[in-house]
Amino acid sequence: MKKAFAVVLGFVFILSLGTLASAQQPIVWKMQSTWTAADNHQVSANTFAEKVNAMSGGRLKIEVSAAGAIVPAFEVLDAVHKGILDVGHAWPGYWFGKHPGATLFSSVAGGPFGMDNMDFMAWMYLGGGLKMYNELLQNDLKMNVVVFPASGETAEPQGWFKKPIADIKTFKGLKFRAAGAASEVFKNLGMSVVILPGGEIVPALQRGVIDAGEFSDPSADMKMGFQDVAKYYYNPGVHQPTGFMEVLVNKAKWEALPADLKAIVENAAMATQGFFDCFMIHQNSLDMQTLITKHNVKIMETPREILMEVLKAWDKVAEKYVKENATFAKIYASQKTWAERVVPYRRIAHPPYELSADYYWGALNPYKVQKAGKLPTAAPAKTPAKK
Secondary structure (H helix, E strand, O other): OHHHHHHHHHHHHHHHHHHHHHHOOOOOEEEEEEEEEOOOOOHHHHHHHHHHHOOOOEEEEEEEOOOOOOOHHHHHHHHHHOOOOEEEOOOOHHOOOOOOHHHHHHHOOOOOOOOHHHHHHHHHHHOOOHHHHHHHHHHHHOOOOEEEEEEEOOOOOOOOOOOOOOOOHHHHOOEEEOOHHHHHHHHHHHOEEEOOOHHHHHHHHHHHHOOOOOOOOOHHHHHHOOHHHOOOEEEOOOOOOOOEEEEEEEEEHHHHOHHHHHHHHHHHHHHHHHHHHHHHHHHHHHHHHHHHHOOOOOEEOOOOOHHHHHHHHHHHHHHHHHHOOOHHHHHHHHHHHHHHHHHHHHHHHOOHHHHHHHHOOOOOOOOOEOOOOOOOOOOOOOOOOOO
């Protein structure tokens, strides 16, 4: 009888513990991004929060806000470090002013070394990139943060222009918005570069503070309103073909999490990356059509000489930072070692994208791309109808 009573008491105790656990308040984290609410990248921030909330069964809830809600966009990293924010959603290139090595995680011209985003993200996860980025933030910058990739990047267009550009000479003479290492690259080309957060680019174009500028991709650019102030959209660009958006977690808040919630945060970030990579392909192709059909945007092919000069300019910028900064040199060498094996493999094992693309779609030009070297001409005047 006593044994049975003890068993009953044991069950009651276990049930009580379960009741207490379920009654505990969820952990709530404040997250702010560097994006405006209308920015396409905010989809990644929102998706990450939704996945964490769902995967944790409500035990960990992330409250999301857009740029400026708590701190200015460029102060997100410092705010997470200080505990003003628990989480930030940002782009590594914004920390270029703090450390040149940060830009190697945000994308630099040519990949670097010919990598596309699949090659680059493979380096992040399997080639030591993520470890080196955490070391840069924690050791070099003394930031109390832990970082995870939360979405890949698509190759960014060359940018938006109020007037067509025919050659490198025309391009060099412009006041141009850029960010991260791209700003150094375009300065090296002889351009007058203005660094602005995303929400300030279109107003600057409208006021004539800049002549042209780049931000991200067709979907993000359209939400920012570029099509309302500039009509010439040059594609492709080679200045930022890779990279990722990041989730920055305050280190103390991270270390306080139980192991299962840590795993949820980490895997929610990876799941968000996979989803957002697919989302960008889908949405960008739709929005490029909208830019043409509804906003009369002209899609222009970037002159090849501009793309080549951008690559040459980046090599000079990189050489400078390799000599000046040991961390930059270490990361850049790691990327080169990875690319030296992976890029040649991709070239022999993967068919060129244009091979099958040209076979099926080469005769079509659905985006009405105007080839490089051919400036747009005015529409022919209508012949008056005979009376």
